[in-house]
Amino acid sequence: MHNLKPITPLGAETARVDQFSALTIAEVPDRALASLTAREGCKEFREKASAFLGFELPSVGQSAAGSAYAAFWIGPESWMVDAPYGGNEDLARQVKAAVEGSASVVEQTDGWCRFDLSGEATIAVLERLCNADCQQMAVGAVTRTQIHHLGCFMWRQDGVFTVIGPRSSAGSLHHALMQTAQSVCGLD
């Protein structure tokens, strides 16, 4: 076991949580991500991926989840696999082994930072941040949008909107979320 201590995208040892009157912004550092993109003409890819994930790969703009993993669509024949970080530090290796050369798999865990927004004011905050039609997104829907000039994934899950943005700009993204949360909820 190595002796290196991780830090969160916001640079702390523990995840940050910000509470507003009608909104909670929670930094989520404990998820692992791996991109999964089909190789040309590999017909067995979906079958292998499904066998590993435990569900069919979702269609355009959608996500799907099983007991161990979730996956969301990120491009033509391309998905992001999501799992708890604990036990899945090597998620990319696991997925790669499962699809056996039928897909390209790339570790993406630390390429991203992630904030879960929950509470009544969530949509009011998001509509001040991005042009995605968040109000119309059903649970499970996912889209790519820009927040504060940053390309982000926006993923509606049960009770939360998950914003996944570039890790190096976690501070800027968080700042934008905070400013807008204050705009909508005011300051206590």
Place this chain on the structure above:
Amino acid sequence: MTHSNRLGGGLVDQSTRLSFSFDGAEYQGHQGDTLASALLANGVRLMGRSFKYHRPRGVMTAGSEEPNALVELRSGARQEPNTRATVAELYDGLDARSQNRFPSLKYDFMGINDRFSNFLTAGFYYKTFMWPKAFWEKLYEPVIRKAAGLGSVSFQDDPDCYDKGFRHCDLLVIGSGPAGLMAALTAGRAGARVILAEEDFVTGGRLNAETHQIGDMAGSDWAASVVAELVALPNVRILTRTTVIGAFDHGIYGAVERVSDHLAVPESGKPRQVLWRIYSKRAVLAAGATERPIAFENNDRPGVMLAGAVRAYANRWAVTPHKQVAIFTNNDDGHRTAADLMAKGVTVTGVIDIRPDAPSLSGAEVFAGAQVVDSTGRLGLRSVKLRLASGELRDLNCGALAVSGGWNPNVHLTCHQRGKPVWNDAIAAFIPGGELPFGMRVAGAANGDLSTMGALKTGAQAAKDALDDLGIRAQLPDLPKAEDAKISLTPFWYVKASKGRAWIDQQNDVTVKDIKLAHQENFRSVEHLKRYTTLGMATDQGKTSNMGGLAVMAELTGKSIPETGTTIFRPPYTPVTMGALAGRSVGKDFHPTRETPSHKWATEQGAVFVEVGNWMRAQWFPKPGETHWRQSVEREVRQTRNSVGVCDVTTLGKIDVQGADAATFLNKIYANGFAKLAIGKVRYGVMLREDGIAYDDGTAARLAEDHFVVTTTTANAVLVYRNMEFARQCLWPDLDVQLISTTEAWAQYAVAGPNARNLLQKIVDPEFDISNDAFPFMACGEVTVCGGLRARLFRISFSGELAYEIAVPTRYGDAMIRALMEAGEEFDVTPYGTEALGVMRIEKGHAAGNELNGTTTALNLGLGRMVSKKKDCIGNVLSEREGLNEDNALRLVGLRPVDARDAIPAGAHLMNADGDVSAKTDQGYVTSAAYSPILESSIGLAFLKGGADRMGEILRVVNPLEGQDIRAEVVSAHFVDPDGERLRA
């Protein structure tokens, strides 16, 4: 409270008391008042001075079209100039001041301009201030601007914040008068997503200003009942205080919501305004109409107002501008104002109707066929002079004159995509025509349907038609009984045969005479007329004046008004504060920043950062006692070259390339070959643009037969990725290649110097042999570090030293830099920043952005042989152009000053030792220069004509701009370790 002009009733809450000040005097108003209505209630008619002649002016309208009553609100950093008093919502403590006057509104020194009006006509500036030319910018313009101005700015930072946001709907309804409400109701009941935008702070539009019944309710009550129903519908959003300012492409509208303008200070954390981008599938424009005045001599005195505005003040705000009001009209609407005023107990001293067959009116004398030809009253209207139908002149006492020349539909938004409005004879006005913006329908007065019933009917129908387009079934609501009067109007624009000045555009002090002058001087196109006279410019954009101006010009040219045409309507519909346009992109928030994985640690070390794109990179790490950046940088260089240094190179782009055809793909992307690169090896590569110019360099590491990691320069990380995606998707879609960026996923550190291996051997787990034999120069592989953390190791060198780059998952980047520093203590390790990195790469002769400057080829860079001719690649063919391959082409060389005390100036040009210094004799230019602590001399990299064959030659390095001129010797660009022994050690 002395509200001398307050009437009974109205929609203001007369039980409330709001204190406010205007020009230092204290007044009171009510909740629901605007600044204009409250001032009128307090008997204040004089509210401003005009732009050019400083003539006393009062409020003319009751809405956003106001040309005259511009005031400054608030003070200090929140001071806001040029606010229309008609839309400034009254709040307790409001502090307002008049503007463009000195020392006071009543006594304004610059009122002298009015005496010289014969000289200050249209075009005066253009004709007068021509010579000497240099005086314009420094003398004439500043003086003129000071004399003829609007409000002033505080020159302080705006303390408030502004948001931008995005909303989506099936139907956007613009305006909440009868047409807008019916449209919203129709669509709301059908379940469509509706946004109803209203610029006023109450919904209802003209229904709040009229006494007509709808069904068995007052118009305002009917509006309130509809709004109550809409509020209860979850699919309808009502935005009050929100002006739709522009119709843009594809059904996108801009709208400004004034969230906090009605408060002294925004609530904590809340924005002052929000600029919304509304994505609509369809839109109904129900923006109503704007009344137009009739120009006559001295028609600009405080108290001369539009009739509809006077009626609105009486009915909505329970205010009259004066106890005695006269009416001047060419249509029935003026009579309506007279009737409503009289019902409120205001004396109407006469109705001057230009129509010989004007209807009679109970309670007021009607002067049929008469005209108003002049007025009196210096600071406020005292009387008007009439010319009766018989030709007789008569004076009529009045403190206010309500003028109605008819109504102009608010077609503005219909024209934002260059739609041209069409003329409608029935109302003598332009109505929407031609091609409207995508998805837009127009209803109610905005479409020329000026009756209440017309508005209700067309509003509902427009919404139904819009929803039909979208496949949403909607039912037309039952239409209530409503006013449905016919329009009776005789077009009449200005009173002729007046000797004095009749004001067409009161905001810009443009008179009928000015328009005649423009015509006389051949500025006859409406666009020329506008620029020559300033008609229709500034904050009101001619909403009350453009039609009058066009009509006068049409008459002069003998054309019809539609033939004369309108000027182009452009966004924004009403003025928008700069803060709303900027949104959150202010100061440090102008762009996001990117922090490297070692940022926190580097900050602790006191690193000095530099912005590289959005990245914050450590430039150098000062030590106690170092007083100049060069001391720090030179120490970092020496320590690295003598022992070992560590640099965060995470910012370099990393692109993961996989697929059966990954090698084939890279072979086409890079100028040099990659197909045969062995697994576990890295190769330096150069990428060319299509035109053969080199644009990026970096490395590609082959981790597996079908897996590469490409690195790019920091600056071009996005560009290279984008170009590779384009190539993958569009140029070679048949190749099996998958790309994804991993720049952020890995924290990568360069470990350089003779002790680099010794240091890394303490970090890399012992089962991985990184000896020179097992892991030679340009090797790469996956390893584990610090007891099992997965990592990638590359043996590559930018500094020219024995060097590695070690990559770990980013979350461990902070721990990794700390581990490297701790492990390196025994080797006197140093962190080094971008400056030391720059010095070392110049010493080694490695090209960077200065050399890859968009004009240079691989040949220029000394990498000509890397452009493989055995294969095709992007840029290969055009790199063979004759002009790029001349014998005398620029080549990368090194420069050393002949006199060691001299410094090579970056950017300087190279000249032969003898001869002229001129562009013709130019031999090349210096791209990079630095002081080398290793060579103890200034050194430089330069592009020199035929440089490869000029080693040892002495050249002049000149910078005529700075007077620099030194002599330097041409040497190899590889100052340090030219044979590469150190990096292979």
